[in-house]
Amino acid sequence: MQITMTVNGEEYTREVEPRMLLTHFLRDELGLTGTHWGCDTSNCGTCSVLMDGDPVKSCTVLAATASGHQIRTVEGLEVDGVLDPVQQGFSEMHGLQCGFCTPGMMMTARALLDENPNPTEAEIREAISGQICRCTGYATIVRSIRWAADHPAAATHTEEVAS
Amino acid sequence: MHGGLAGMMHGLASQDGVASDPLNRLDERGMDRKSERSGERGATRVRSRVTIRKDDVQVPAPFAYERATSVDHALELLERLGPEARLLAGGHSLLPMMKLRVAAPEHLIDLDPLAVQLGYIREQAGEVRIGAMTRHREILASDLLARRLTMFTDAERLIADPLVRNRGTIGGALCQADPAEDLSSVIAALQGRAVIRSRSGEREVAMREFHVGPYETVVGEAEMLIEVRVPLREGAGSAYEKVKRRAGDWAVAAVGAALWLSGGTIEGAGIGTTAVGGGVTSERAEAALVGERPAEEVFDRAAEIAAEDCDPVADQRGSVDYKRHLTAELTRRALRRAAARALGAEA
Ligand SMILES: Cc1cc2nc3c(=O)[nH]c(=O)nc-3n(C[C@H](O)[C@H](O)[C@H](O)COP(=O)(O)OP(=O)(O)OC[C@H]3O[C@@H](n4cnc5c(N)ncnc54)[C@H](O)[C@@H]3O)c2cc1C
Ligand code: FES
Ligand code: FES
Numbered sequence: 001m002q003i004t005m006t007v008n009g010e011e012y013t014r015e016v017e018p019r020m021l022l023t024h025f026l027r028d029e030l031g032l033t034g035t036h037w038g039c040d041t042s043n044c045g046t047c048s049v050l051m052d053g054d055p056v057k058s059c060t061v062l063a064a065t066a067s068g069h070q071i072r073t074v075e076g077l078e079v080d081g082v083l084d085p086v087q088q089g090f091s092e093m094h095g096l097q098c099g100f101c102t103p104g105m106m107m108t109a110r111a112l113l114d115e116n117p118n119p120t121e122a123e124i125r126e127a128i129s130g131q132i133c134r135c136t137g138y139a140t141i142v143r144s145i146r147w148a149a150d151h152p153a154a155a156t157h158t159e160e161v162a163s
Numbered sequence: 164m165h166g167g168l169a170g171m172m173h174g175l176a177s178q179d180g181v182a183s184d185p186l187n188r189l190d191e192r193g194m195d196r197k198s199e200r201s202g203e204r205g206a207t208r209v210r211s212r213v214t215i216r217k218d219d220v221q222v223p224a225p226f227a228y229e230r231a232t233s234v235d236h237a238l239e240l241l242e243r244l245g246p247e248a249r250l251l252a253g254g255h256s257l258l259p260m261m262k263l264r265v266a267a268p269e270h271l272i273d274l275d276p277l278a279v280q281l282g283y284i285r286e287q288a289g290e291v292r293i294g295a296m297t298r299h300r301e302i303l304a305s306d307l308l309a310r311r312l313t314m315f316t317d318a319e320r321l322i323a324d325p326l327v328r329n330r331g332t333i334g335g336a337l338c339q340a341d342p343a344e345d346l347s348s349v350i351a352a353l354q355g356r357a358v359i360r361s362r363s364g365e366r367e368v369a370m371r372e373f374h375v376g377p378y379e380t381v382v383g384e385a386e387m388l389i390e391v392r393v394p395l396r397e398g399a400g401s402a403y404e405k406v407k408r409r410a411g412d413w414a415v416a417a418v419g420a421a422l423w424l425s426g427g428t429i430e431g432a433g434i435g436t437t438a439v440g441g442g443v444t445s446e447r448a449e450a451a452l453v454g455e456r457p458a459e460e461v462f463d464r465a466a467e468i469a470a471e472d473c474d475p476v477a478d479q480r481g482s483v484d485y486k487r488h489l490t491a492e493l494t495r496r497a498l499r500r501a502a503a504r505a506l507g508a509e510a
Contacts, residue, residue: 001228018225018226018271019226020222021222024222041262042327054300055325055326056329057330060254060255060258061254061330062251062254064228065275108325129410129411131324
């Protein structure tokens with residue numbers, strides 16, 4: 001069947017099997033492998049992307065259902081070489097170790113801050129409570145998101161981080 | 164009951180392709196007996212004892228896909244496509260089951276396009292009406308429910324996690340009829356009703372009669388749940404208490420209590436229990452409350468009865484004794500908070 005969806009502001013039309021999951025559509029059809037795929041049972045949250053602005057577990061959404069919706073993935077955080085404050089926060093506060101959970105965590109953080117620019121620690125913890133990190137113990141992830149809340153206008157260029 | 168198919172499947176996914184396990188475990192819950200019954204459209208249809216290879220546990224088996232453009236369209240499709248068609252709401256129970264081949268419908272009718280039309284919470288004719296496609300997130304955010312039917316808000320805070328709540332719907336939750344599902348006992352305790360529609364008309368069923376058994380409801384093959392209606396009463400207070408092992412998990416046990424007070428006396432009461440077997444309500448505990456004034460001894464008595472009435476199964480979440488103990492204690496706590504709310508002493 002033919003589906004059309006907007007991913008990170010760009011419209012894509014593809015022929016897919018109805019049973020294709022959104023995670024696989026993003027990764028295998030569009031090559032957007034930033035969205036990770038872990039438990040496949042809607043428990044770990046590493047596959048989280050924004051669907052019309054709300055974080056959802058893309059391993060449990062059909063690509064067909066997402067047709068006609070706006071999807072945002074981790075690749076859509078950086079715009080024209082400028083990092084999203086959430087990305088910079090994860091860099092500043094060591095919000096990742098292996099990085100497996102990170103794309104999902106960052107997307108949920110982005111959605112949280114869009115809705116609530118000044119969240120408490122409890123609100124941050126609640127927002128990421130559907131996602132598992134096996135490395136950090138969560139404390140640095142919470143700090144990273146808080147950093148992004150404190151620096152909403154941070155506009156770091158990717159080269160600055162790289163250097 | 165094992166308390167939550169998703170939780171069960173989580174365990175499964177970490178093992179190496181032992182996916183015949185869920186069928187055995189579903190067996191214990193009487194799920195495959197149900198599959199042999201024809202002519203009923205419950206939440207789960209175990210079609211045959213298929214052996215599942217590890218590679219299969221990633222995507223559902225092939226199916227034909229339709230998008231519902233209206234309720235009438237969905238009903239027409241259900242009628243035309245017959246028993247091998249299933250409705251897809253938020254997909255957070257059905258898609259995991261399809262990945263495991265515990266469900267393998269030939270046709271999926273996606274209700275996602277009806278999310279706006281059937282996504283509402285409104286006060287009308289002395290009751291609150293909630294559309295079938297209303298997502299957990301919207302129920303949690305509702306001021307009306309927080310003010311008048313606080314049990315919903317209590318329960319939603321502890322259902323799954325925020326991401327699952329962004330997709331899961333009240334209609335899907337009720338029709339899935341998982342014994343560990345929370346909203347059924349909430350709505351049963353509050354004496355709510357389900358509105359079920361088919362091409363030939365609409366009927367209302369009390370939530371207390373909605374479940375036929377685990378994973379099985381009265382919703383027929385060519386029918387669809389449209390709306391839930393919960394009466395609003397004066398002097399009412401309600402609360403939901405749940406114990407779970409960790410964030411995002413299903414209940415070990417949970418209890419919802421509603422009290423309707425008049426002149427300081429309990430005029431009506433609702434007790435709903437989750438994940439502990441038995442019925443979703445304890446009518447004997449409710450009867451023990453009516454006519455009494457809210458007090459600890461009265462709550463103790465109701466708690467004892469609710470614990471007697473439940474019928475838990477030992478599993479990885481706890482022993483029978485522990486779950487029975489929890490049922491009593493959570494009944495007590497829920498009654499205390501419901502009374503405080505009815506008396507305006509607690510928000
Ligand atoms: C990780 C995880 C944790 C969870 N934890 C909890 C928890 O703690 N407590 C809890 O209560 N729930 C929990 N859930 C369940 C979840 O919140 C959803 O309520 C549930 O997945 C069903 O809703 P859905 O809209 O996704 O339904 P679907 O998966 O789309 O559908 C479920 C079933 O209902 C049928 N159906 C759907 N809508 C209708 C309709 N309108 N009329 C007739 N039939 C219909 C479908 O055909 C299907 O058989 C959890 C889920 C996950 C994935
Ligand atoms: S891969 Fe989607 S929740 Fe784990
Ligand atoms: S950084 Fe390794 S899982 Fe989170």
